[in-house]
Amino acid sequence: MACRITHSNFHLKGTQLQTPINGHRFVSLYPTGASYLKWDVLPQCKAKHQRSVIPLRRAKIVKAVASSVTAQFPADSAEQRKELCERYGFRQIGEPLPDNVTLKNVIDTLPKSVFEIDDVKAWKSVLISATSYALGLFMIAKSPWYLLPLAWAWTGTAVTGFFVIGHDCAHKSFSKNKLLEDIVGTLAFLPLIYPYEPWRFKHDRHHAKTNMLNEDTAWHPVMKEHFESSPVFQKAIVFGYGPIRPIMSISHWLIWHFNLNKFRPNEVGRVKISLACVTAFIAIGWPLIIYNTGIVGWIKFWLMPWLGYHFWMSTFTMVHHTAPHIPFKSSEEWNAAQAQLSGTVHCDYPRWIEILCHDINVHIPHHVSSKIPSYNLRAAHKSLQDNWGKYMNEASWNWRLMKTILTVCHVYNEERNYISFEEVAPEISQPIAFLNRVMPDYA
Structure with missing residues (x-):
């Protein structure tokens, strides 16, 4: 240390x-x-x-x-930020954004062209996802058993592209025809058995309250008082924020999207329509798969790609907003510009992943304005780099980055942002110690 x-x-x-x-x-x-x-x-x-x-x-x-590096490094000098980059696996850690900068100040610097909806580009993304998914299913059908993991990895990544298309529809950045957006979004989410409208309502809250303590609906730190008040579930929480975190979006999907009590009265009607669509897909689609390929075929053609999608859903979300130097703030202290520009991470993945997932990891401009279509995110990112680059967090995917998130970013601490389960509850933190031992540390 x-x-x-x-x-x-x-x-x-x-x-x-x-x-x-x-x-x-x-x-x-x-x-x-x-x-x-x-x-x-x-x-x-x-x-x-x-x-x-x-x-x-x-x-x-x-x-x-x-105490933790975060406590002793406020990242207020270039030397300190460079040391944090090395420790956490980042390419750049941004300077603190001044308090007087508003989100509107940032949005106003973006060129108007990045907000323009292009139907050709939008449907091109649909074509890319449809053909890559079809190719993935073909590879699963034809691959010998020892190549199936590669076929599943491709197909799971391809079906993640459907999610990104539905994601654009939910943000009203896919088409000028809003009814068409809702139809496309619903259909794009069906292979994932994700109800479109419930996800849209909850995701809008994530954008409105990004990195706001207790309010953000995406990943946020474990509150110490909640952790200590539930000894029965402590080991499950340690596993959930440690070894199985890369697929924990399954838990989020199940808890947040199927309970009508979690939605406002004016939302319930649309939620019921989405739940009916998902139910129909399960009731019709799954029996058809099983009838033609058997239970093993259902596992091969649907379940394994679905788990691959949740791997990307979990890890993308983690990387976008989780790092020891990125704070979660109470509603009284929260600043929209700081949360969206400086509290969001741009991460470069291998190019084939970026293509199949429609640049979803060019994530900072998406949080500056969710109205930017996915095919304009790179142009918007370039503009942000030119005008606000010194305040931005950037990385290329690496093992050290993931290891930092999985072994450090656990329990909320006001001064240090995060403290590890190994410090809070060392007697049950063997899964975290195991990750520290076995995960590579390459950056």
Whole structure:
């Protein structure tokens, strides 16, 4: 661990021991770091740093509590941001966006052309998804057993493209004909057995309250009081935010979208229509698949690609808004421009994934304005880079990025943003320790 408390006379320097200053030595509580402090400057330190110093009996050695890197790096200098990039697997961590910048200020810098709906480009995306999905089903039908995982990976990614098309329809950025949008969105979601209207209502809330504590409907930190109040479910929560997090959107899909009590009275009618469509697909589509291919065929042709879709749904959502330096704010402290521009992450994936998923990971412009069609996201991103680039978070997908999310970003902490389950509940955090041991750390 390498971190620095904001005082020129107190530095944590990693594992290499330095010559004690004025005969006084300070050792980090963490085994990976040692720190030294000039004793005569200690009274000048801030109170919270004074509380970090604990005398050990009569020896002239005290231990300095080195809390998470996030706590000690406010990312207010280029050097600190560079260190955080290396630690977390980012290409760039943006500067803090000034409080007086509004979301309208950011939107006003975008060229008008990025908001224009192009029917040809919209239907081209449908053609790409339909043909790539059909190709995937053909590969599943023809592949020997040892190539099936590759066929499932392709088909699961292709069907994710249907989700992105429905996603554009829900944001009213697919067509100028709003009835057509609802029809296309409903049909695009059917292979995923996702009810279109319930998802649209909940997703709109995600955009309105991105990274707002307790209000965002996407991934957010576990609240410590909730975690501690449910000992029966603690192990399930640890697994859900750790090893099985890459498919935990299944839980989100089930909990959020099928309960009529979660919707306003004026939404319930449209929700019922979507639920009826999904029910019809299950009642007609699944028996047809089973009749023609058997239960094994249902697993091969539908279930495995569906799980592949949920892998992308989970991991995309995690990467878009989750990192140790990206805060969740209470409604009183929340700032729309900071949440959408600086609280959203652009992540580059292999080009074939970007094509099949219609650039959904060019995600910052989508959160600046959800009215931008998916085929204009790259042009909008270029404009944001030109005007606001220094405030943006960017990465290329890598193992260190995923490992950081899965092993660090767990429980909400006001000062540090996140603390790991290993710190909150070490006695049940074996799954997180396992991930720390086995996951690659390549960036």
